[in-house]
Amino acid sequence: MKNFFYLLLANGIIWAAIFGYVYSLSRRGKELDREIKALKEQLDTEHRGQSTEHRA
Amino acid sequence: MIFKWFTFIIVNAALIFIFLVAPVERQEGIIQKIMYFHIPSAWVAFFAFFIVFIASILYLWKKEREWDIIAHSSAEVGIIFCSLVLITGPIWAKPIWGVWWTWDARLTLTLVLWLIYVAYLMLRFHAPEGSQRARFSAVLGIVGFLDVPIVHFSVLWWRTIHPKPKVLSMESPGSGMEPVMLITLLTSLLAFTLIFFLLLGQRISLEKRRDELNELKNKLIAES
Numbered sequence: 001m002k003n004f005f006y007l008l009l010a011n012g013i014i015w016a017a018i019f020g021y022v023y024s025l026s027r028r029g030k031e032l033d034r035e036i037k038a039l040k041e042q043l044d045t046e047h048r049g050q051s052t053e054h055r056a
Numbered sequence: 057m058i059f060k061w062f063t064f065i066i067v068n069a070a071l072i073f074i075f076l077v078a079p080v081e082r083q084e085g086i087i088q089k090i091m092y093f094h095i096p097s098a099w100v101a102f103f104a105f106f107i108v109f110i111a112s113i114l115y116l117w118k119k120e121r122e123w124d125i126i127a128h129s130s131a132e133v134g135i136i137f138c139s140l141v142l143i144t145g146p147i148w149a150k151p152i153w154g155v156w157w158t159w160d161a162r163l164t165l166t167l168v169l170w171l172i173y174v175a176y177l178m179l180r181f182h183a184p185e186g187s188q189r190a191r192f193s194a195v196l197g198i199v200g201f202l203d204v205p206i207v208h209f210s211v212l213w214w215r216t217i218h219p220k221p222k223v224l225s226m227e228s229p230g231s232g233m234e235p236v237m238l239i240t241l242l243t244s245l246l247a248f249t250l251i252f253f254l255l256l257g258q259r260i261s262l263e264k265r266r267d268e269l270n271e272l273k274n275k276l277i278a279e280s
Contacts, residue, residue: 003085003086003087003151004086006087006090006147006148006150006151007086007087007089007090009147010090010093010094010143010144010147010148011093013140013143013144013147014093014097014140014144017136017139017140018136018251018255021133021136021255022255022258025255025258025259025262026258028262029258029261029262029265032262032265032266032269033265035269036265036268036269036272039269039272039273039276040272042276043272043275043276043279046276046279046280
C-alpha cells in the first residue's frame with residue numbers, strides 16, 4: 001500500500017486532463033457560438049437596412 | 057445522449073474494477089494498477105494517430121475539408137492521451153525502476169511520437185488557413201504515423217527495460233495475466249475508447265462551427 005499515493009496521483013492527473021480538455025472545448029464552443037450569433041445579427045441588420053433603402 | 061450515458065456507465069464500471077475488483081499484483085504491489093490507465097491511454101493515442109493517418113490519406117485523395125477536420129481533431133485528442141502516457145509512465149517507473157525517466161527505446165520513441173504530433177498541431181496553428189496548410193499537415197500526419205508501429209514493436213526489436221506487450225502479445229492475447237486483471241484492462245480500454253469518441257465528436261463540432269464563423273465573416277466582408 002506504500003505506493004498508493006502514486007496510483008492516486010496518476011488517476012487524478014488522468015481525470016484532471018480529460019475534464020480540463022472537456023472544459024476547454026466547451027469554453028471555446030461557447031465563444032464561437034457567441035461570435036456566430038453576433039455576426040448573424042449583424043448580417044440580419046444589414047439586410048433589413050438594405051431592403052428599407054430599396055423601398056425608399 | 058445515450059452514448060454519453062453508456063460511456064459514463066462503462067467508465068464507472070472500469071473504476072470499480074480497477075480499485076475494488078482487480079487483485080493487487082504480487083511483485084509490484086498496488087502501483088501495477090497504473091497499467092489500467094497507462095495502456096488504455098497508449099491505445100487511444102495510437103488509435104487517434106491512426107485516424108489522423110487515414111483521414112490525411114483521404115484528404116490528399118479527395119480534397120474534402122471534412123477529412124482535414126477529422127485529422128486535425130483526432131491529432132489534438134491524440135496528443136492529450138499521448139501526454140497522459142508520458143505522465144503515467146514515469147509515475148509507475150519511479151517506485152519500480154527508481155527513476156522517473158530513462159532513455160529507453162520505448163520511452164524515447166514515445167516522446168518522439170509526441171513531438172511529431174505537437175509539430176503537427178504547431179504547423180496547423182501557425183500556417184495560414186487554406187488548402188496548402190491542409191496538404192502539408194496531411195503529409196506530416198501520414199509520415200508521423202510511421203513512428204506508431206516502431207513504438208509498439210520497439211520492446212521486441214531492441215533490448216529495453218519496458219515491460220513487453222500483454223494484450224497484443226505474440227503469444228495468446230492477455231498471456232500471463234489473471235482473467236480478472238484482463239477483464240479490468242479490457243473494460244478500461246473500452247472506457248477510454250468511448251471517452252475518445254466523445255471528445256473527438258466535440259472537437260469536430262467545434263471545428264465545423266469555426267468554419268461557419270469564417271463563412272459568415274467572409275459574407276459580411278463581401279456585402280460591406
